[in-house]
Amino acid sequence: MKNYTLIAAAMLIAAASSLPAMAESRVDPAKEKALQTQLSAQGYKLRRMEMEGGLIEVYALKDGKRMEMYFDNKTLKQVQHKGDNN
Numbered sequence: 001m002k003n004y005t006l007i008a009a010a011m012l013i014a015a016a017s018s019l020p021a022m023a024e025s026r027v028d029p030a031k032e033k034a035l036q037t038q039l040s041a042q043g044y045k046l047r048r049m050e051m052e053g054g055l056i057e058v059y060a061l062k063d064g065k066r067m068e069m070y071f072d073n074k075t076l077k078q079v080q081h082k083g084d085n086n
Helices: 001-016 019-024 028-039
Strands: 045-053 056-064 067-072 078-083
Touching: 028 045, 028 056
Parallel strands: none
Antiparallel strands: 045 056, 056 067, 067 078
């Protein structure tokens, strides 16, 4: 019985410790829509968008090339990008 209690406690601690990481990965829906509109107008096909280290990380395709772009969470200005050729 004591082992089951320890296992349950360990599982609870593991689940609780992962919550902050999961919370950071969500992008505010209004900002997501604004970025999606902006990038679609520039010819990007968005694949995925998530928060990473306080920046919005966007994965997209343009002209058959994969792009990884980072945007400031407050201003939505691009701060960095990586592509197939970078």
